[in-house]
Amino acid sequence: MLRLVPPAGIPVSVTDIFKIISARISSADKKTDFEETIKKITGAKCCWLVNSGRAANYLILKSLYELSGKAKNEVVIPAYTCFSVPASIAKAGLKIRLVDIEPNNLDYDYDKLSRCDFSKSLAILPVNLFGIVSDWNKLRMAVSDSGLYFVDDSAQTLGLSYNGVKCGSLGDVGFLSFGRGKNLTTYSGGAIVTSDDKIGDCIEKYMRELPSPNPLVELRILTEFLFYAIMMRPWLYRLPAVLPFLGLGKTVYDEGFAVESMTRLQKTIGTIISGNFQRIVQIRASNASRLAKGISNRGGYSIPGWNTGAAIPFIRLPILAKDESTRNLAVKRLFHIGIGASAMYPSAIDEIPSIKEALVNLTDDFSGARDVSRRLFTLPTHAYLTANDIDNIIACLRDIGK
Template sequence: MLGAFRPARSMELLQRELAERFGCRFVFVLSTGRAAMVVLLRALQAVSEAARYQVIVPAYTCYSVPSSIVKAGLQVRVVDIDPHTLDYDYDRLERCDLSRVLAIVSANLYGLPNDLQRLARIATGAGAHLLDDAAQAMGARLNGRNCGTFGTAGIYSLDKGKVITTMNGGIIVTDDDRVAAAVARQVQHLDRPTTAHTAAEIGKLLAYSLLLDPSRYWLPARMPFLGLGETHYTVAYPVELYPAVMGGLARQLLRQLQRYNGARRANGFFYRQALYDVPGIRLITEQPGSDPIYLRFPLLVEDPLERERLLARLRAGGLGGSSSYPSSIVDIADLRGWLGGIDDDASGGRWVAERMLTLPTHPLVTAEDRRTTVTIIKKSMGRPV
């Protein structure tokens, strides 16, 4: 394993290369993306007014976001989304009382940048922070600037299913001296995962790498220990440092980021061109000036029952379609009691949760895989092929 013989040096080089890649002065690497968000939220509270304890999240996003907020001891505030963009409904966001809001969290779902400049203006104007969550958008840009670098601080993820993965890993980036100092005070007391845990994660990583081939998409159901394709809300996870022996591997993958994202973009562009006029299918409107990386390609099937039929056909063909997150954030049962407010009925987030379908875009997806996927979708939706 690269970096195993000089782990401290390997981690130092990883932080330096991340700083250079994303143009940030301070970089910290944690055990998971969730752990990174917990540490960052605690740091933001440490440098902010004590009365600010709410964190705004979009009504449709990854469950790890509200779980990190709760684990940090803060309150989740939900604002609805615009189903056309998967970004916030800005009319609603701008009407919110932000006087108790510590941070607004971006989503950049599936590698599609949010309107990050607008979000930063709203947060700054309210005396809050923008936490730019680029866990799914490492390498995506808006107007030439990296997602994850807008606002006070940002997050990237090396967890499974992300742009590059060492199975687990979370990255905090910031240019803010006070926030960096607050993060540093926290991480100096954290442990690293045990050797046994790290060895188990390396084994999972080897298994995961084999499953990226579309011909093996059926295997995860027989390997539940990997947790692939599962979405659970939980706060039962450790907040630790990144295993230093993985630093060399992370550096090698980081150097492949542009190549991997190039393949994802090509696959995403193909789907966008092939599916833009299929009846019953709605594509996501991208922000002007954005350069998405398509972690997966998202589309909305207007009839939820047809979405389920289409997913079954894609899975039967071994093509890896996914419904993504099963519900809006407001409908997570274990989150009740931690919600500091819900924007209306979160109808946009709920509408998307019932209709979202995502397609794989990683570099092992072939031209034949793409064509077969499009053929299945068009036939299912009654469109001539």
């Protein structure tokens, strides 16, 4: 079959492409209001736009380290997450303390978290994967009196909330990613958000020191964005998916990323795409719940973070197969019937070979994270997924699980 639904992404219409190009040309020297949009979505007082989520996290950690008087240098993160989270910590010259996660809900294992030694810890990040918001009450209780800063990594939870507080604003400072598979995209990009004046002043100082992006960067982004917007259509996606040099879906650990401010083109993309934000989120919630209802509790599959009453806008729907071979078979068979499922991050963070030196608790038990890295796969939830695709996915997974 030629048709292939991408594992994640945001459909971009031809009209949006024209709007982006004409807005970029006509606003050559004007500011866009993308910062204001992000402040509204996160409820934060201040927002700074940068070239990626990892750059945002890096700048936050540098600022917090400076504000703490450089007394504490460890950052607590989940042992299963996007590889760029530990990369930002290592690039900032800080150490990584891993805490295991709970496979059933993809949140921290709060028992293990509450037993950690935080005497050298500067900050903690929630898990917040796929659209599942971490339990902030448990998080705060597990680390109470430790003086940690909370950094709300909302790369995958933008537009969601916890007890009425918007994601991005649940900690002292937060960051977002506008990568291609997120709830809002600028093709690549990120943001720092905070309502804390002290942290804000420090971040402002680092932002003033950032190099402006080279004009050629904008040209590169425009070319790649146009390619992405067109090739993401399921009738075309099989081509980029099989071109190895594009590296689509590959997870690599890389501390050598650039830290720059966001280009005007990316701000324009963000402004235009944010006009569709509510629709993007609603479609995801509806597709995810139709998939989840058909798959959950059958053939040994379970869906972390989902229950029948919930309408969660999963950016990808996470599924736990009963074992690794069933997971691998599911990804392979789904690809064959035209569905891009993803096995996500290839290992727990402690298993990344080049990371060992930056870890402070290598010998702890990360069995939950390892289990998830072997059994988890994700399904697309975006608007290119049709009702027919959903039926085919459910039938395929039930057949494997028989």
